[in-house]
Amino acid sequence: MKRIVFFLSILGLLIFTAACGSSSEETKASSNSSTDDTTTETEEVSGDAPTEIEVEHELGTTTVPVNPEKVIVFDYGTLETLNELGVEVTGVPQGNLPPHLEKYESSSYENAGTLFEPDFEKLATIEPDLIIVSGRSSKAYEELSELAPTIYMGVDATNYLESFQANVKTLGKIFSMEDKAQEKLDEVMASIDEVKSAAASTEGKGLIILTNDGSVSAYGPGSRFGFIHDELGITPVDDTIEASNHGQSIGFEYIAEKNPDYLFVVDRNTIVGGEASAAKTLDNDLVNGTNAAKNDNIVYLDPYYWYVSGGGLTSVQEMANQIKQAIQ
Numbered sequence: 001m002k003r004i005v006f007f008l009s010i011l012g013l014l015i016f017t018a019a020c021g022s023s024s025e026e027t028k029a030s031s032n033s034s035t036d037d038t039t040t041e042t043e044e045v046s047g048d049a050p051t052e053i054e055v056e057h058e059l060g061t062t063t064v065p066v067n068p069e070k071v072i073v074f075d076y077g078t079l080e081t082l083n084e085l086g087v088e089v090t091g092v093p094q095g096n097l098p099p100h101l102e103k104y105e106s107s108s109y110e111n112a113g114t115l116f117e118p119d120f121e122k123l124a125t126i127e128p129d130l131i132i133v134s135g136r137s138s139k140a141y142e143e144l145s146e147l148a149p150t151i152y153m154g155v156d157a158t159n160y161l162e163s164f165q166a167n168v169k170t171l172g173k174i175f176s177m178e179d180k181a182q183e184k185l186d187e188v189m190a191s192i193d194e195v196k197s198a199a200a201s202t203e204g205k206g207l208i209i210l211t212n213d214g215s216v217s218a219y220g221p222g223s224r225f226g227f228i229h230d231e232l233g234i235t236p237v238d239d240t241i242e243a244s245n246h247g248q249s250i251g252f253e254y255i256a257e258k259n260p261d262y263l264f265v266v267d268r269n270t271i272v273g274g275e276a277s278a279a280k281t282l283d284n285d286l287v288n289g290t291n292a293a294k295n296d297n298i299v300y301l302d303p304y305y306w307y308v309s310g311g312g313l314t315s316v317q318e319m320a321n322q323i324k325q326a327i328q
Contacts, residue, residue, distance in 0.1 A: 049066065049176070050066055051065065051066055052064060052065050052066055053066060053173060053174065055151050055170060055174070057151050057152040057153065058152045058154065058156075059138065059141050059151075059152040062145075062149050062150060062151050063149060064130060064149050064151060064174055065129055065130065065149065066173075066174060066175075066176060067174075067175055067176055068128075068129035068130040068149075068174070069090075069129055070090040070126060070127065070128045070129045070130075071087075071088075071089045071090055071128065071129065071130045071131075071132070072089070072090055072091045072092070072110075072112050072123060072126065072128045072130070072131045072132070072148075073089050073091075073092050073112075073131075073132045074092075074093060074112065074115060074118065074131070074132060074133045074134065074136070074137035075132055075133060075134035075136075075137070075153055075154065075311075076097070076098060076101060076308060076309035076310075076312065077134065077153075077155065077167075077309050077310050077311030077312030077315060078132050078134070078153045078167070078171070078311075078312060079092060079101055079104065079309075079312065080100075080101065080309055080312030080313055080314035080315055081167070081168055081171055081181075081184075081312045081313045081314075082171065082175075083101070083103075083314070084184055084312075084313040084314060085171065085172070085175065085177050085180055085181060085184070085313075086177075086180075087171075087175050087177070089104075089109065090109065090110055090126060090128060091109055091110030091111065091112040091122075091123075091126060091128075092104045092109055092110075092111075092112055093111070093112055093113055093114045093115050093118075094109070094111040094112075095111075095114050095115075096114075096115065096271070096308065098304035098305070098308050098309050099304060100304065100305075100309075100314060101309070110122060110126060115136040115137055116136055116137065116139075117140075118137065118140050118143075118144060120143065120147070123144070123147050123148075124147060127147075127148070128147065128148040129148060129149070130148060130149055130150075130151070130174070131144050131145075131147065131148050131149070131150040131151075132150070132151055132152075132153050133150060133151070133152055133153070134152060134153055134154035134155075134311075135154045135245075138152060138154070151170075153167045153170070153171075153311075154311065155167065155310065155311035157222060157223060157224055157226055157227075157243075157245075158222045158226075158230075158243075160226070160227045160230060160231050161189075161192070161231050163311075164311055164316060165185055165189075167311065168181050168184070168185050168313060169181055169182070169185070184313050185313075187317070188313060188316055188317050188320070191317060191320045191321065191324070192231060192232065192316075192320050194320075194324060195232045195233065195320050195323050195324045195327075196231075196232060196233040198324055198327055198328055199232060199233035199234050199235075199323075199327060200233060202327055203261075204234075204235075204261030204262050204291075204297070204327065205234075205235045205236065205237040205260055205261050205262070206228060206229070206234040206235065206236065206237060206260055206261065206262035206263070206264055207236070207237045207238065207255065207258055207260035207262070207263055207264070207292075208220070208223075208225045208226075208228055208229075208264045208266070209247075209250070209255070209263065209264070209265055209266070210225075210247055210265075210266040210267075210268055210307075211265060211266070211267055211268065211269070211276070211277075211278040211281045211282070212268040212269065212272075213268075213269060213274050213276045214276040214281050215249070216249075216250055216251070216252070216255075216281065217246060217247030217248060217249055217250065218238070218241050218247055218248045218250045218254070219241065219247045219248075220236050220238060220239060220240070220241030220242075220243060220248075221236055221239060221241075221243065222243035223241070223243045223244065223245075223247065224244075224245050224247070225264070225266065225306060226243065227319065228264060228323060232320065232323050234262065234323065234327070237258045237259070237260040237261075238258050252284055252286040252287055253286060255286060255287055255290060256286040256287070256289060256290060259290050259291055260290060260291065260292050261291045261292055261295070261297060262292055262297045262299060262326065262327065263282075263287075263290065263292035263293070263297065263298045263299065264299050264301055264323075264326075265278050265282070265298060265299065265300050265301060266278075266301050266303050266306050266307055267279075267300060267303055268303065268307065270303045270304075271303050271304070271307060271308060278300060279300075282298065297326070299322070299323075299326040301319075301322055302318065302322065305318045305319055305322075306319060
C-alpha cells in the first residue's frame, strides 16, 4: 500500500512539473510574439515619410509641408523646374509669361498678380499651402509669409550652378521627387560639361551685353549673365567689368576697343517693346569692325531664357545649348 501511495505521489509531481513547463514556454512565446509586434510597429512609425521639412533659404528658414497641394509660384525658373518634374501649381503671375511657359496662361491657373506686385486679395481667397518667390518678388516676402509658408528660390549669380542644383534638389524633396530631380539635373550637367569642353578648345574671348532702347550695358564674371564665363568657360574679353544686376554702362567705342571674338547679346526690347532692337542698335561701324561681327559671331541670346526666367531646368539647358551652338 505504501508503495502505491509513493508511486502516485511521484506521478502527480511529474504531471505538475510538465504542466508548469508548458505554461512557462507558452508565456515566453507569447512575450516574444508581443515584442516582435512592437518592434515592427515602431519601425513602421519611425520609417514614415515626413509631413513637413525645414527649408533654409536666402531670406530665412521656413517649415514647408511635403507635397503641398495649392502652390503659388512667383519665379519662372522654379515654374520651369516644376513643369519638368510634372508638378502642378495653382497660380502664377500671368502677365509676362515666356513662350515656353504659355500653358500657364490658361484659366486652369489663377493669376497671382505680377512678379513685382502679388495680388494679396486673390491669394487670401486661394489659401495656398506654399508660395515661392525670387528676386523680383522678394520685397513682398514678409507679407506673403503671413499668408502661407514662403520660400526664396532665386539663383546666386556668383555661385550659379551650385545654387541652381540646390534649388532643384529642394523642390525634389518638397514634392517627393528626389530621384526624378536628380535625373533631370544629371542631364543638364552633362550638357554643361560638353560646353566647357568646347570652350576649352577655343581661344576666342567673349563680351556679354544687354541692349535697351539704344543704350548698352556690359556684364562680366559674377554678374547676372556671368554664367557664360563662370560656368560655361568662355574667357571674358575684360575681367574688370563691374559685377551688378544692371550691368556696366558702356559705349560702342568700348566694344571696338575690347574687340571681342564673340559678342553675346541680350535684347531687352524683345521683352518690353520699343523700336530700338539690338540689331539696329549694334549696326554701326565701330561694332561692325570687331572680330565678332567679321566672323559672324554676334550671338543674339533668347531673352526669355536669359532675362525673364533663368535658373530652372528648362532655361539652364537651353542656355547651355545656345552657347554650345555659338562656339562650335
